[in-house]
Amino acid sequence: MLSFRGGIHPPGMKHLVRDRAIVDMPLVPLYRVLVQQHIGAPAKPLVKAGDTVKRGQMLSEPLGFVSASVHAPTSGKVRGVENCINPVTGLGSPCVVIEADGEDAWAEGIPFDVDPFSMDGSELISRIRSSGIVGMGGATFPSHVKLSPPRDKPIDAFIVNGVECEPYLGADHRLMLEEPQRIVLGARLVMHILGLSVAVVAIEANKLDAVEVMRKNAPGSIRVEVLDVKYPQGAEKQLIKAILDREVPPGGLPMDVGALVHNAGTCAAIWDACSRGIPLIERVTSVTGSGIREPKNIRVRVGTPLRDVIDFCGGLQEDASKVIFGGPMMGIAQYSMDVPVTKGTSGILVLRSREVDRSSYTSCISCGRCVDACPMGLLPNVLSRLGERSMWEDALEYNLMDCIECGSCAYVCPAYRPIVHFIKHMKALAREASAKKRQAV
Amino acid sequence: MLDAVFVIGGVGFLAALVLGIAAVTFAVKPDPKEAEVLDLLPGANCGACGYAGCAAFAHALVQDPDTPMACTAVDADTAQRISSLLGRELDVAGPMVASVRCMGSKDSAGSRFSYVGPMDCRAAQLVAGGYKACGYGCLGLGTCEAVCPFDAIHMGADGLPEVVLERCTGCGTCVDACPRGIIRLVPKDALVELRCVSLDSPKVMKGACDIGCIKCMLCVNVCPFDAIDVLDNGGPPVIDQDKCHRCSLCVDVCPRGVIDIYRVPQKVRIVEDRCIGCSICDQVCPFDAISGEPKGVYVVDLDRCRGCGLCVDKCPKDAIVRVGDA
Amino acid sequence: MHIFLHYVLLVVGSALVNNFVLHRFLGICPFLGVSKSTDTAVGMGMAVIFVMTLASFVVWLINYYLLLPYGLVYLQTIVFILVIASLVQLVEMIIQRVSPPLYQALGIYLPLITTNCAVLGVAILNIQLKYDLLEACVFALGASVGFGLALVIFSGMRENLELSDVPGAFKGTPIALITAGILSLAFMGFSGLVK
Numbered sequence: 001m002l003s004f005r006g007g008i009h010p011p012g013m014k015h016l017v018r019d020r021a022i023v024d025m026p027l028v029p030l031y032r033v034l035v036q037q038h039i040g041a042p043a044k045p046l047v048k049a050g051d052t053v054k055r056g057q058m059l060s061e062p063l064g065f066v067s068a069s070v071h072a073p074t075s076g077k078v079r080g081v082e083n084c085i086n087p088v089t090g091l092g093s094p095c096v097v098i099e100a101d102g103e104d105a106w107a108e109g110i111p112f113d114v115d116p117f118s119m120d121g122s123e124l125i126s127r128i129r130s131s132g133i134v135g136m137g138g139a140t141f142p143s144h145v146k147l148s149p150p151r152d153k154p155i156d157a158f159i160v161n162g163v164e165c166e167p168y169l170g171a172d173h174r175l176m177l178e179e180p181q182r183i184v185l186g187a188r189l190v191m192h193i194l195g196l197s198v199a200v201v202a203i204e205a206n207k208l209d210a211v212e213v214m215r216k217n218a219p220g221s222i223r224v225e226v227l228d229v230k231y232p233q234g235a236e237k238q239l240i241k242a243i244l245d246r247e248v249p250p251g252g253l254p255m256d257v258g259a260l261v262h263n264a265g266t267c268a269a270i271w272d273a274c275s276r277g278i279p280l281i282e283r284v285t286s287v288t289g290s291g292i293r294e295p296k297n298i299r300v301r302v303g304t305p306l307r308d309v310i311d312f313c314g315g316l317q318e319d320a321s322k323v324i325f326g327g328p329m330m331g332i333a334q335y336s337m338d339v340p341v342t343k344g345t346s347g348i349l350v351l352r353s354r355e356v357d358r359s360s361y362t363s364c365i366s367c368g369r370c371v372d373a374c375p376m377g378l379l380p381n382v383l384s385r386l387g388e389r390s391m392w393e394d395a396l397e398y399n400l401m402d403c404i405e406c407g408s409c410a411y412v413c414p415a416y417r418p419i420v421h422f423i424k425h426m427k428a429l430a431r432e433a434s435a436k437k438r439q440a441v
Numbered sequence: 442m443l444d445a446v447f448v449i450g451g452v453g454f455l456a457a458l459v460l461g462i463a464a465v466t467f468a469v470k471p472d473p474k475e476a477e478v479l480d481l482l483p484g485a486n487c488g489a490c491g492y493a494g495c496a497a498f499a500h501a502l503v504q505d506p507d508t509p510m511a512c513t514a515v516d517a518d519t520a521q522r523i524s525s526l527l528g529r530e531l532d533v534a535g536p537m538v539a540s541v542r543c544m545g546s547k548d549s550a551g552s553r554f555s556y557v558g559p560m561d562c563r564a565a566q567l568v569a570g571g572y573k574a575c576g577y578g579c580l581g582l583g584t585c586e587a588v589c590p591f592d593a594i595h596m597g598a599d600g601l602p603e604v605v606l607e608r609c610t611g612c613g614t615c616v617d618a619c620p621r622g623i624i625r626l627v628p629k630d631a632l633v634e635l636r637c638v639s640l641d642s643p644k645v646m647k648g649a650c651d652i653g654c655i656k657c658m659l660c661v662n663v664c665p666f667d668a669i670d671v672l673d674n675g676g677p678p679v680i681d682q683d684k685c686h687r688c689s690l691c692v693d694v695c696p697r698g699v700i701d702i703y704r705v706p707q708k709v710r711i712v713e714d715r716c717i718g719c720s721i722c723d724q725v726c727p728f729d730a731i732s733g734e735p736k737g738v739y740v741v742d743l744d745r746c747r748g749c750g751l752c753v754d755k756c757p758k759d760a761i762v763r764v765g766d767a
Numbered sequence: 768m769h770i771f772l773h774y775v776l777l778v779v780g781s782a783l784v785n786n787f788v789l790h791r792f793l794g795i796c797p798f799l800g801v802s803k804s805t806d807t808a809v810g811m812g813m814a815v816i817f818v819m820t821l822a823s824f825v826v827w828l829i830n831y832y833l834l835l836p837y838g839l840v841y842l843q844t845i846v847f848i849l850v851i852a853s854l855v856q857l858v859e860m861i862i863q864r865v866s867p868p869l870y871q872a873l874g875i876y877l878p879l880i881t882t883n884c885a886v887l888g889v890a891i892l893n894i895q896l897k898y899d900l901l902e903a904c905v906f907a908l909g910a911s912v913g914f915g916l917a918l919v920i921f922s923g924m925r926e927n928l929e930l931s932d933v934p935g936a937f938k939g940t941p942i943a944l945i946t947a948g949i950l951s952l953a954f955m956g957f958s959g960l961v962k
Contacts, residue, residue, distance in 0.1 A: 089569070089570075090568065090569020090570055091569065091570045333554075333568075335553050335554040335569055357557075358555070358557050359557075360557075361559075363931070363932040382930070385930040385931070386930065387559065387564075388559065388561075389930065390561065390563070390587075390588075418557070418558045418559055421558045421559050421564055421567075421568075422559055422564070424564075424567055425559060425561060425563060425564035425567060428563070428567055429563070444837045444838075444839055445839050445842055448833055448834070448837065448839055448842065448846070449842060449845065449846060449849070452829065452833075452846055452849055452850065453849060456849060456850065456853035457853075459853065459857065460853055460856055460857060460860075463856075463857050463860050463861070464860060467860040467861055467863070467864040467865075468864070469863050469864050469867070
């Protein structure tokens with residue numbers, strides 16, 4: 001089995017939740033549904049204070065093609081469109097605040113039951129779009145866009161991403177074990193839309209039980225590939241390299257090499273949306289880490305405040321000091337307990353004080369460990385030195401924009417250098433400069 | 442002897458011929474305007490403008506219409522002539538320096554979370570909008586110090602930057618680099634500044650910082666020169682440095698101590714033999730600090746005088762000077 | 768074959784073994800002044816190759832056909848400098864026309880090639896070592912290529928030094944000089960290459 005260059009082997013830490021079956025998180029009194037839970041143009045809120053909403057009702061409509069809608073996670077009354085903290089940016093963002101009425105009544109018409117295989121591709125894509133489906137591996141890219149490649153870039157290979165390479169996380173693992181049919185049917189739907197006859201489900205070798213279950217549930221047209229355990233195998237480009245031995249060109253997208261990757265959870269959501277009309281209003285999330293008293297895999301509604309999730313999972317340990325949305329490698333640390341769960345929250349990781357490294361960084365010693373580790377073949381040592389001096393123009397020549405920000409370099413650096421942060425800093429400066437240039441023109 | 446002359450002369454002549462031909466073949470037409478602008482510039486090659494010498498600055502001024510009038514060594518008249526030569530407006534404001542508008546030191550302003558990462562304010566701003574409880578205050582990681590080409594701004598022990606006025610040329614690099622827009626350029630002789638830019642409501646701001654502006658507007662009301670403007674963005678009032686007479690009344694009246702005075706201006710006195718008793722000074726003085734009989738010699742009450750210097754400007758006989766001057 | 772080897776050894780000798788900058792310590796001024804960036808170093812290297820080779824050619828002719836026959840060898844220094852200065856002027860004009868950015872980047876160091884002791888040095892060495900015309904040109908070419916090589920290598924190192932945490936007291940010229948010394952030591956490894 002081919003793999004990708006570089007990569008690291010952090011401890012898996014999946015034992016905390018790997019054997020915990022998915023539990024449904026009960027309803028909470030207040031939901032904060034962020035209007036922007038996707039990459040792309042913001043969405044326009046359709047409701048206002050005082051409106052009554054039902055579960056699954058559209059709350060905002062997408063503006064433009066690369067945009068996505070959000071839907072009400074439960075029934076209740078809209079308290080208003082307020083400013084809430086977005087867990088990805090840490091900044092205030094508009095969100096629809098819903099006071100739940102406890103009925104959890106569905107919006108009219110959903111759920112229904114149809115055979116989506118009888119519908120044609122464009123109909124299905126339209127349904128996926130209006131259901132607000134976005135990439136649930138964490139990137140939250142609108143799925144209908146991925147399924148509509150331009151005519152000159154046809155897709156000939158589809159991979160279901162069941163890799164879940166981030167340490168601590170186990171949501172996709174449990175989903176594959178407990179609800180394989182939803183994933184398989186969703187994958188078959190994607191194949192139907194793209195007109196493909198085969199697909200691959202990629203699973204890492206630390207989830208052999210899931211491999212067995214998926215193999216049992218998949219038809220002959222879908223084969224399951226077992227990959228060596230290495231971070232970041234679950235990253236799109238690395239997955240395409242390992243399974244298809246194709247390299248996405250610098251600055252390019254998977255469609256440039258005819259490939260498409262969808263997270264396993266996204267496939268399940270696609271099935272729900274197309275066969276039953278259920279929009280994306282909940283997801284499976286691993287609440288884990290030694291800082292939470294009762295680690296669990298929960299099925300949680302989008303918009304549930306962090307505070308409530310933590311209460312449901314037994315509360316924090318005394319010395320819990322860091323809460324991360326996502327995994328320890330690419331997740332975002334949170335500073336407020338009111339921040340809501342979003343479509344892309346693959347995990348909520350709580351770390352204790354002694355597990356958090358606060359070392360200040362020193363000079364790069366040119367040891368080269370980061371160069372070995374980088375899955376994109378970049379020179380993180382040079383990029384970190386350029387970043388320290390904010391020399392973004394020189395960094396562009398070192399393929400600054402091709403960094404996938406996986407964190408492998410920072411993980412191995414003996415000088416504790418925050419390399420990914422340096423890179424993000426330079427990317428921000430570069431974007432600012434090109435925005436200024438566009439303005440001037 | 443003659444041989445030597447012929448040889449050197451001959452070689453020289455040949456060289457000159459070759460160079461002459463080359464000069465025509467490889468001629469590059471320099472812009473004559475550059476030479477004219479260069480003539481008007483001081484020619485000190487001090488680099489304050491940020492360019493490598495006056496020739497480079499002249500070149501930039503002529504070739505790039507966006508080049509600001511960064512030369513701090515020309516007087517207004519010369520600047521005007523350069524302006525007409527270039528056929529465009531140059532804003533000449535006299536020497537400017539950086540002014541840091543935040544007093545949220547380590548002791549006064551708290552943090553929302555502990556930050557670990559690059560020691561650069563712009564990089565820190567990427568993490569949830571910055572670790573400071575106040576979303577507008579100084580992050581104190583020294584980006585301004587790092588980018589300053591003149592080594593004219595340094596981070597103090599309290600976590601706030603301090604401008605070294607003697608070295609600051611007003612180039613504006615720190616102004617652009619600060620991710621929170623805390624630094625602005627003010628005239629070099631400005632003495633008073635309101636050092637807060639928080640757009641938060643007073644309630645929110647008080648929760649984040651002990652010293653920030655609570656927008657009580659006392660300063661705006663007390664200013665006798667109407668030099669403090671209220672902005673419509675909900676932010677603190679801003680001192681109009683062109684109108685400010687540095688009388689420091691606002692400094693005294695501010696309940697938070699967020700209006701800073703660099704140094705108290707000197708009081709004035711009236712030179713007896715020049716005073717003609719016209720009483721203009723008495724009329725203009727906002728603090729009622731001058732008294733006297735018309736046609737007689739006027740006198741300044743030093744207890745009331747605040748050194749605003751309005752009388753100095755208005756006196757038709759230049760009879761009022763700063764205490765300590767001749 | 769024997770002849771060819773003779774010229775190869777000449778080039779290797781002047782470029783590597785007795786490198787003009789790192790072994791003979793000539794031309795230090797542009798070496799330190801233009802080596803801040805590899806782009807300008809390459810430009811300067813090309814300019815020096817042109818000037819050195821052509822100057823050596825012209826100067827050799829003048830020495831053996833003008834100065835020697837008329838017993839005016841004592842005019843060597845003046846005439847050599849005259850030729851070199853004219854050539855540099857020529858190169859300056861060409862560069863200003865062909866590549867204005869390079870002209871700006873080289874700045875004052877372009878006319879300083881005139882006073883570059885390496886150029887005068889190679890001219891005089893050609894006479895001292897009694898080379899014939901071809902040998903003189905090959906020697907000058909090797910010397911200038913070696914100069915350019917040292918310049919480019921050093922500029923690469925300096926660009927890297929820019930990104931390193933050099934202690935305050937050493938920042939800038941001090942660490943550059945130390946590096947040049949170490950580079951010189953490294954080039955000593957070539958001695959013994961040519962017997």
